[in-house]
Amino acid sequence: MSSTATIVSLPDQATARLPKRSYLNNEDGLLSWLLTGDHKRIAILYLISITFFFFIGGAFAGLIRLELLTPQPDLVAADTYNKFFTMHGIIMVFLFLVPSVPATIGNFLIPIMVGAKDLAFPKINLLSWYLYVVGGIMVLAALVLGGVDTGWTFTTPLSTHYLNTHVITAALAIFVAGFSSIFTGLNFIVTIHRMRCPGMTWFRLPLFVWSNYAASLLMVLGTPVLAITLVLVLLERVFGIGVFDPTKGGDPLLFQHLFWFYSHPAVYIMILPGMGVISEIISTFSRKRVFGYTAVAFSSVAIALFGFFVWAHHMFIMGVSNYSALVFSLLTMLVAVPSAIKVFNWAFTLQKGSITFETPMLYAFGFLGLFTIGGLTGVFLGSLGMDIHLTETYFIVAHFHFVMVGGMLMAFLSGVHFWWPKMTGRMYPESLSKLAAVTTFIGFILTFMPQFILGYLGMPRRYHAYPPEYQVLNVLSTAGATVLGVGYMLPLLYLGWSLKYGAIAGDNPWQATGLEWQIQSPPLTENFIEIPIMDHEAYDYEWLEQKQKNEVTTVG
Amino acid sequence: MAEIAHHHAEAEDPTNVTNPEHGSHHIVTPRVYAMVFGTLLLFTAITVIAAFIDLSWANPVIALFIACFKAVIVILFFMHVKYQSRLIKMTIASGFFMFISLIVMTLSDYISRSWGLW
Amino acid sequence: MGISSVLWQFLVKWLHSSALFPVEASTIAPYTDALYFFLVAVSLVGLAFVTILIFYFSLRYRKDKHPVAVQIEGSTILEATWTIIPLAIFLVVFVWGGLLYFRIYNPPPNSMNIYVVGKQWMWKAEHPGGQHEINALHIPVGQPIQLTMISQDVFHSFSIPDFRVKREVIPGRYSTVWFQATDPGTYHIFCTQYCGTLHSGMIGEVTAMSAADYKKWLDGSTSGTSLAQNGERLFASMGCNACHNGNATARGPNLAGVYGSKLTLTDGSQVLVNDAYLRDAILNPSQHVTAGYAPIMPTYQGQISEDGLIDLVEYIKQLQSNYRIQQTFVTADSNQASPTTPSVGTNQDSVKP
């Protein structure tokens, strides 16, 4: 679908300048950043820090794939390998995926999208970034001091009584990082409830706000349970008492229950904001209101609600009662439906649109395909009998990487490209970024498709060495991983380049309808000169045309 | 112009202002506080006394019922929820709902384990 | 389900030969694969549908073909369609999966029991005849095998991909899985639950052999005494027979033929005596006091290894008469092995787990 048409309209580069005053330059000095209350600056701080951790986690992924190139345990020792995948898991889940879209793009946009000058609690917003950093540093500390090899799931009694690595440091790190996400979620909920500008009714909110709202609910209600679980693990480790230790009368399954009560909703914390990004982008690049706005909005809330009641599907073979296994399997099937609804609505948003294929749209298409696969393979695992054979194998690894990397990360990159001109005021090189999008997609398929087959063949996850007959597929997967790596390095390079040399973007390069596109880019510290009044639906392109006509006439 | 006026009307529409869930601020008087305080102490006494009477299965039920009652009046009066907006009330409700569902759904597993074959 | 149809065999064999698919070596496997194929088909159709929609719309409505977008609010009928159809499919999957789950985890009554103990990082299989094997499991073809499994330390998970069975092996609690091998051969045993440093070394091989070969193997590798016999010895040396000897004056309940019976406990509850119950009654006696007896039995928590417990359980299972107990009781004066009774329970060593 090579199409030359584009909606990008940049100001005349000869005359265009970045605005004199913007949130980037209204205060100078490192301190002005470290003590800022401005949600946009905090978003940038988050963006930098999660990118940092993403590449650390990615490095570990690379090392894992490298070790798995051959069946023999030849690159590193077994315990080193275990530390690799533990670090990969902890960093990617708690330090990248959970804060990725909400804390960066969400932090930057939600106040603007609801027409407010800032989040409700700027100081708490900053605090949550510092908590994140402290958590991150503690993880790095655990890593430097010799690593931790519990796996990111901290399964008891392994983590409490059978390992002498830095479990305590890592668990505390996650505890702290957890509070950072609680505060982010809390801030969003209050802002969305209390600080919407006049005329901004719930059903005029962009879908990005809806999905972040749903994710915030999960953060606020789920994370504390993880916190108390980790506290119990710590106490058990330190004082040797046994809430989770069968020899002392505890029940290890209780840990599983409490842990997954957070960690299953956590995957919706990760994916929901990504879905919000996709709604914005598909609408913008097909010049159309999102098909079935209310359906998409409510499906986000439905996912958040059902997402809380399916956690035991991580325990089907662990000896939960077979009756409650049935219940949880049924609920799992129900939670799959809203996701399907979203996908179809996005697809039909394209219908009768006027579609162009800029980079964010390419990433969004990538998301649609990969997320569909990820979601459907989730149904495999939700189905009791199938789960027995598939769980704890590479099938499940492939499944959640399709949802988390293929879905969430694609959405994140899509969003970063889409709002980059708004954040920095400059465009990125289009052709190069298109190349990156395609590379990522191909690399991803090549990396994770073979793992589905490996999984059904029975290769268990977290294996350092594996039977030789699995090698071919593992080599494929590793090859794909290198391509994927390139695909992720490219944006880092050209986005960095564009900071200085990118074309001036102007207020609204995409001709998008969102409030954030009606203000200058990069925005003022207070976002709006005057608090706007929302007088039209979200994604109202006629309104946009009207407005642009008026501008032309007023200018002329 | 008509259009703008229309917009403006919309802007003034009370259901459309920044926070639809306004709660009129209400100052609770010391008298109410004192009454609540008395009730709490009274019920503390009652629950302690009840604990010393053997009512078999009813003991925990009564104790927890009294605890819930005390919690409710603290929430309603000390924490002003009685005079708060619908939003706050729903927030609290949702919190307890999640708490209950955590307990019920996890317990459902533990209880039904003995029914099964394994 | 047309499980044994020629077409099916052809398909499976072909997939297997293309190294994309594990062999079907158990009676369960075809059922699992049937659901798998169904799910794959559903996924492919769904994916194809979405992809086609996207490509069609992208080509048909791209900007240079279709410069002005037509605004569409949405469509309740469509929403309903793609709510109900997926829901229906998912519910089918749910029911099918549920049935399969019960098929995989409900052992047939005539199944032969083998004990498996998981520990960091090895599998230890114990056959009723007393044959022990490490990281290996020999089984007869065409005979339902039930594994009664327990872990000595952390969570493990016992998985035989070619049989399509897997079950978590939990510390402090028996879990069971069953299968019936169809083709002789050797297949992988994996530990699929991360269990520490040598997790990936906790692998073994299950060897399915014809009934005759299995018999040969049993005779060849017997350790002389069966589990039950070890259990009997342990029973005497721990002094269990001091109380559980079936005498009228015995302080402990009669254990002959107790297995499989329904017991009434002091709290009035009825329990079925199975492996799990026996094990638990040895470790936490006071929670399982038979009606009419005093809670005087000391705990053996930490004094008997899981293997020892398996021996005892196997012994009590097969115990039909108290004759031999009473014999050993008169001859055996080996009560020093039995821990002090709780009446002087201030002694820490006797009660510390």
Add this chain to the structure above:
Amino acid sequence: MDNTVATEHPHTHETAVHAEHTHVSLPQHRHHFETVEQQREAGSFGMWLFLLTEIMFFGGLFFAYLLYRNWYYDAFFTASNQLSIPLGTANTAILITSGFFMALAVWCAEVRKKDMLVWTLILTTVFGIAFLGIKYVEYHEKWEKHHIPGAHFDISEFVNPAAHGIKEKPLPPDMAQRTQVFFFLYFAMTGMHALHMIIGVGLLFWLIWRARRGDFSAGYVAPIENFGLYWHFVDIVWLFLFPLLYLINRHPLH
């Protein structure tokens, strides 16, 4: 040119100006809130959401207690009888009183009685500290009896109560070991609660200092109000801990 959404509507300018006024009138008013009322509502809503997380935080502990009480019923009631009801009751009364003064403090702030506000806050603090003092006494007794879970845990009192002059029916050793689970949960729950109390007392000192400076005597009561919510929540947790840990295990069913 910026934000033409608003410039289409001249009337909105008034709201902006209005915002400016409030900004001038109240130093505590943050720039990004339209009105003081909005800021106040946002504040209390935020506090409530935080308390929501607290509910879930304690929720995990409460569930663990529920589960193990049903599993190790005998151990739980025997161990629970080791706790002193008089001290527990006294603590409950003290905490309720502290909460009462906190409630009064909110009222004082609202009607702008500066001195009374300071005094009620001080009383709140005093009773809070009294509570912690009594908790310390209880903990210390457990320490001396070796009822702190862990290596030095001593079950002799439960296996052989007669020797310690306790009128309880002795527990079999295996069940006696389970009293550790009770005491662990007891220390985890009351410890978490005490931790919240300590944080609260710390905040109270800060609030007293600010109150004496007169920060809350000019209609700006949000900090007092929100801290009040926190303090009352901590009370509520105790209102449940008290019966669960001290009271409901007095009369075993069998």
